Amino acid sequence: xxxxxxxxxxxxxxxxxxxxxxxxxxxxxxxxxxxxxxxxxxxxxxxxxxxxxxxxxxxxxxxxxxxxxxxxxxxxxxxxxxxxxxxxxxxxxxxxxxxxxxxxxxxxxxxxxxxxxxxxxxxxxxxxxxxxxxxxxxxxxxxxxxxxxxxxxxxxxxxxxxxxxxxxxxxxxxxxxxxxxxxxxxxxxxxxxxxxxxxxxxxxxxxxxxxxxxxxxxxxxxxxxxxxxxxxxxxxxxxxxxxxxxxxxxxxxxxxxxxxxxxxxxxxxxxxxxxxxxxxxxxxxxxxxxxxxxxxxxxxxxxxxxxxxxxxxxxxxxxxxxxxxxxxxxxxxxxxxxxxxxxxxxxxxxxxxxxxxxxxxxxxxxx
Amino acid sequence: xxxxxxxxxxxxxxxxxxxxxxxxxxxxxxxxxxxxxxxxxxxxxxxxxxxxxxxxxxxxxxxxxxxxxxxxxxxxxxxxxxxxxxxxxxxxxxxxxxxxxxxxxxxxxxxxxxxxxxxxxxxxxxxxxxxxxxxxxxxxxxxxxxxxxxxxxxxxxxxxxxxxxxxxxxxxxxxxxxxxxxxxxxxxxxxxxxxxxxxxxxxxxxxxxxxxxxxxxxxxxxxxxxxxxxxxxxxxxxxxxxxxxxxxxxxxxxxxxxxxxxxxxxxxxxxxxxxxxxxxxxxxxxxxxxxxxxxxxxxxxxxxxxxxxxxxxxxxxxxxxxxxxxxxxxxxxxxxxxxxxxxxxxxxxxxxxxxxxxxxxxxxxxxxxxxxxxxxxxxxxxxxxxxxxxx
Numbered sequence: 020x021x022x023x024x025x026x027x028x029x030x031x032x033x034x035x036x037x038x039x040x041x042x043x044x045x046x047x048x049x050x051x052x053x054x055x056x057x058x059x060x061x062x063x064x065x066x067x068x069x070x071x072x073x074x075x076x077x078x079x080x081x082x083x084x085x086x087x088x089x090x091x092x093x094x095x096x097x098x099x100x101x102x103x104x105x106x107x108x109x110x111x112x113x114x115x116x117x118x119x120x121x122x123x124x125x126x127x128x129x130x131x132x133x134x135x136x137x138x139x140x141x142x143x144x145x146x147x148x149x150x151x152x153x154x155x156x157x158x159x160x161x162x163x164x165x166x167x168x169x170x171x172x173x174x175x176x177x178x179x180x181x182x183x184x185x186x187x188x189x190x191x192x193x194x195x196x197x198x199x200x201x202x203x204x205x206x207x208x209x210x211x212x213x214x215x216x217x218x219x220x221x222x223x224x225x226x227x228x229x230x231x232x233x234x235x236x237x238x239x240x241x242x243x244x245x246x247x248x249x250x251x252x253x254x255x256x257x258x259x260x261x262x263x264x265x266x267x268x269x270x271x272x273x274x275x276x277x278x279x280x281x282x283x284x285x286x287x288x289x290x291x292x293x294x295x296x297x298x299x300x301x302x303x304x305x306x307x308x309x310x311x312x313x314x315x316x317x318x319x320x321x322x323x324x325x326x327x328x329x330x331x332x333x334x335x336x337x338x339x340x341x342x343x344x345x346x347x348x349x350x351x352x353x354x355x356x357x358x359x360x361x362x363x364x365x366x367x368x369x370x371x372x373x374x375x376x377x378x379x380x381x382x383x384x385x386x
Numbered sequence: 387x388x389x390x391x392x393x394x395x396x397x398x399x400x401x402x403x404x405x406x407x408x409x410x411x412x413x414x415x416x417x418x419x420x421x422x423x424x425x426x427x428x429x430x431x432x433x434x435x436x437x438x439x440x441x442x443x444x445x446x447x448x449x450x451x452x453x454x455x456x457x458x459x460x461x462x463x464x465x466x467x468x469x470x471x472x473x474x475x476x477x478x479x480x481x482x483x484x485x486x487x488x489x490x491x492x493x494x495x496x497x498x499x500x501x502x503x504x505x506x507x508x509x510x511x512x513x514x515x516x517x518x519x520x521x522x523x524x525x526x527x528x529x530x531x532x533x534x535x536x537x538x539x540x541x542x543x544x545x546x547x548x549x550x551x552x553x554x555x556x557x558x559x560x561x562x563x564x565x566x567x568x569x570x571x572x573x574x575x576x577x578x579x580x581x582x583x584x585x586x587x588x589x590x591x592x593x594x595x596x597x598x599x600x601x602x603x604x605x606x607x608x609x610x611x612x613x614x615x616x617x618x619x620x621x622x623x624x625x626x627x628x629x630x631x632x633x634x635x636x637x638x639x640x641x642x643x644x645x646x647x648x649x650x651x652x653x654x655x656x657x658x659x660x661x662x663x664x665x666x667x668x669x670x671x672x673x674x675x676x677x678x679x680x681x682x683x684x685x686x687x688x689x690x691x692x693x694x695x696x697x698x699x700x701x702x703x704x705x706x707x708x709x710x711x712x713x714x715x716x717x718x719x720x721x722x723x724x725x726x727x728x729x730x731x732x733x734x735x736x737x738x739x740x741x742x743x744x745x746x747x748x749x750x751x752x753x754x755x756x757x758x759x760x761x762x763x764x765x766x767x768x769x770x771x772x773x774x775x776x777x
Contacts, residue, residue: 043504046502047502047503047504048503048504048505050502050503054502054503057501057503057505057506058503058505061503061505061506061509062505065505065509206407207407207410207411207414208411209411209414209415210410210411210414213414213418220755222712222758223751223754223755223758223759224716224750224751224754224755224758225716225717225719225720225730225754226716227719227720227722227730228719228730228747228750228751228754231730231734231743231747231750232747235737235743235747236429236743236744236747238432239428239429239432239433239743239744240425240428240429241428241432242428243428243431243432243435316519320519320520320521320522321521323521323523323524324523324720326523326723327523327720327722327723334521334523334524334527349535351531351535352528352531352532352535352536355524355527355528355531356528358524359520359524359525359528362519362520362521362524363516363519363520366518366519366520367515367519370515370519
C-alpha cells in the first residue's frame with residue numbers, strides 16, 4: 020500500500036475587498052461593460068464641459084464693474100455687472116440713500132424665518148414674535164415713523180419684496196387652507212360643494228391669470244372711490260392661489276388619519292370642533308409639514324411671476340436694472356445666473372430643511 | 387326579541403345636529419350669495435361709470451394685430467375669435483409636445499437615480515436639484531436670452547446637414563405633401579388596426595399556453611412595414627422641402643421660432659426635474675423584496691426594472707404625474723413673458739385693445755380649466771385601468 024501523503028487543496032482566493040476607494044470605484048464606476056461604457060461617456064462629457072464652464076465663469080471672468088474690460092476679446096463671464104448693479108437688483112426702485120432700510124428689513128425677515136424653523140422657538144410666543152417683526156419690517160420699509168421718510172409701496176422691490184410676498188401670502192393662506200380643507204371633508208353638502216369648487220377652480224387655472232385678475236379686475240370689484248394698493252392686490256391673488264394648493268395638502272393629511280381616531284373621539288363625547296382641534300389636526304398637520312414646506316418653496320418661486328404685472332421683485336428688478344442700460348445689457352446672462360443662485364440657495368436650503376423635518380416627524384414610527 | 391330603539395330626540399331642537407347643519411349651510415349660502423352680489427353689483431356699476439362696454443360681441447370684429455406664429459395662416463383682418471383660436475392651438479402645441487418630452491426625460495432621470503453607475507446617479511441628482519430650485523419663469527427668460535443672444539445670426543447659422551440653428555430659430559426639411567404620404571398614413575392606420583388584433587391574439591395565446599409573444603417589437607415592425615408599404619404603393623415620393631440659407635434669413639422648409647423653442651425647452655427641462663422625483667419615489671415605494679425576487683429569478687437589472695419594478699411603481703406614479711402634466715400646461719402661460727403668442731398673450735393684447743378685462747380673463751380661465759379637466763379625466767381613466775384589480 021502506498022503511503023497516503025497529506026496534500027492540502029489550494030486555498031480559496033480571499034474575498035474581493037468591498038470597502039475602500041478602489042473597491043468603490045470598481046463596483047460603482049466599472050462594474051460591468053455597460054457601466055464602464057456609461058462612465059467613459061458621461062465622464063468624458065463632464066471632463067469636456069466642466070473645465071470650459073469653469074474657465075468662462077471663474078478663470079477668464081472680469082470681476083470689476085468696468086464694462087470696457089468685459090468687451091475685450093477672450094474675456095469670460097462679466098461679473099462686473101453684478102458688482103455694478105447689485106443695489107438695484109437686490110432692492111429695486113427703493114431710493115438709493117434709504118436702501119439700508121430694506122437691508123435691515125430683509126435681515127429681520129430672514130432671522131424670523133430661520134428662528135421659526137428651529138425647535139427652541141416652537142412656543143406660543145412665536146406668533147407674537149411674528150406680529151412684532153412683521154410690524155417692524157413694514158414700518159421700516161414704509162416709513163412715516165421715527166423720522167423715516169415715507170416710501171410708497173410701488174417703489175419697494177428686489178429681494179425684500181420676494182421674501183415678503185412669499186412669507187406673507189403663506190401665513191395668510193394657512194387659515195384659509197385649513198378651513199377649506201375641513202370644509203371639503205364636511206358632511207354638509209353646501210359647504211363641501213363651495214370648498215370643492217374653490218379648490219378645483221383655482222387649481223385649474225394658471226397663477227398668471229389670477230394675477231391678471233388681481234391687477235385688472237380687482238379695481239372693478241370694489242365700490243366706487245375705494246382703491247387698494249397694487250401690492251395688496253397681488254398679495255391677495257397669491258394668497259388665494261396658494262391657499263387652494265395648501266388646502267389639498269392638508270386634506271391629504273386629514274385623510275391619512277384612521278377613522279378609529281375620530282370614532283374614539285366621538286365615543287369620548289367630543290364635539291366636532293373638539294375632535295378636529297384636539298385629535299385630528301395635531302396629527303394631520305404634523306404629518307403634512309414637509310409638504311407644506313414644499314408648498315412654501317413653490318410659492319417662493321411663484322413670486323417671480325409678479326414681474327408680469329409690473330412689480331419689481333428679484334426677477335423684475337434685474338430686467339429693470341439692465342434693460343434701460345445699453346452698456347450693461349449684453350451681460351444679462353450673468354445677471355440671470357446671479358439671481359438664479361439666490362433663488363437656488365433659498366429653495367435648496369428650504370428643501371433640505373423639509374427633509375430634516377420629515378425625519379423628525381417619522382421618528383416616532385421608526386421605533 | 388325586538389331591538390330597543392335609542393331614545394328619539396325631538397327632530398327640530400337647537401341641539402339637533404341636522405338642524406344646526408342646515409342653519410350653517412343657509413348662513414354659508416347667504417354669505418356667498420351676498421359676496422357674489424356685492425362684486426357683481428360693483429363691477430356693473432363701475433363699468434357703467436367708466437363707460438366700459440361689456441359682452442362678447444367684440445369677438446366677431448377684426449382683431450387688427452398680427453400673430454408671430456400660428457399653425458395656420460392668420461392676418462389682422464380676421465376676427466378676434468380666430469386670434470384666440472390661434473392662441474389656443476399654440477398653447478396646446480406646447481403642452482402636448484412638452485408632456486411627451488417631459489415624460490421621456492423625467493423617466494430616464496428618475497430611473498437613473500437607481501443606476502449602478504455612480505456617475506449617472508450623481509448627474510441625475512444634480513440635474514433634479516438644480517432645475518427644480520430655480521423659478522421656471524427665470525429659466526424661460528434665460529433660454530430665450532441664450533437663443534436670441536448666443537446663437538449666431540442667420541447668415542452663419544450652425545449647420546448639421548440640412549438642419550440650421552440660428553437666431554431665427556431651427557429650420558429643417560419637411561417632406562412635400564403628396565399622395566404617397568396619404569398612402570403611408572392609410573398603411574399606418576391599417577397596421578394599427580391589425581396590431582389590435584395581433585395583441586389580443588398574443589395575450590390569449592400567452593394566457594392559454596404561457597408562451598410570451600413579442601408585445602413590442604412585432605407591433606412596431608408591423609406599423610413600420612404598413613406605412614412603408616403604403617408609401618411605396620403611393621409611388622414612393624422623395625421630394626423634401628429643404629431650408630435654404632438666404633442672405634438675411636433661412637427660408638423655406640419647416641421651422642420653429644426661438645420663442646417656441648425656448649418655451650418648449652424651458653418647460654420640459656423644469657418639469658422633467660419634478661417628474662424624475664415622482665418616478666423615483668414611485669420606484670422606491672415598490673417593496674424591496676420585489677427587486678430581490680426578480681434578481682433571484684435571474685432577471686438582469688434592466689429586465690427587473692422594466693418588467694417588475696416599473697409596472698408596479700406606475701400605480702403610485704400616475705396621480706402625481708397628472709399633477710405635473712397639469713402644471714406644465716398651466717406654466718405654458720408664462721410664454722407671455724417672452725412673447726410666444728399663446729392664449730394668455732393673445733388675451734392680453736385683446737384686453738389692451740378692447741379694454742374688456744372681464745371677458746378676456748374669463749376666456750383664458752375657461753381654456754385652462756377645460757384643458758385641466760380633460761387631462762385629469764384622461765389620466766383618471768388610465769389610472770383606473772392600471773390600478774390593482776382587486777376582488
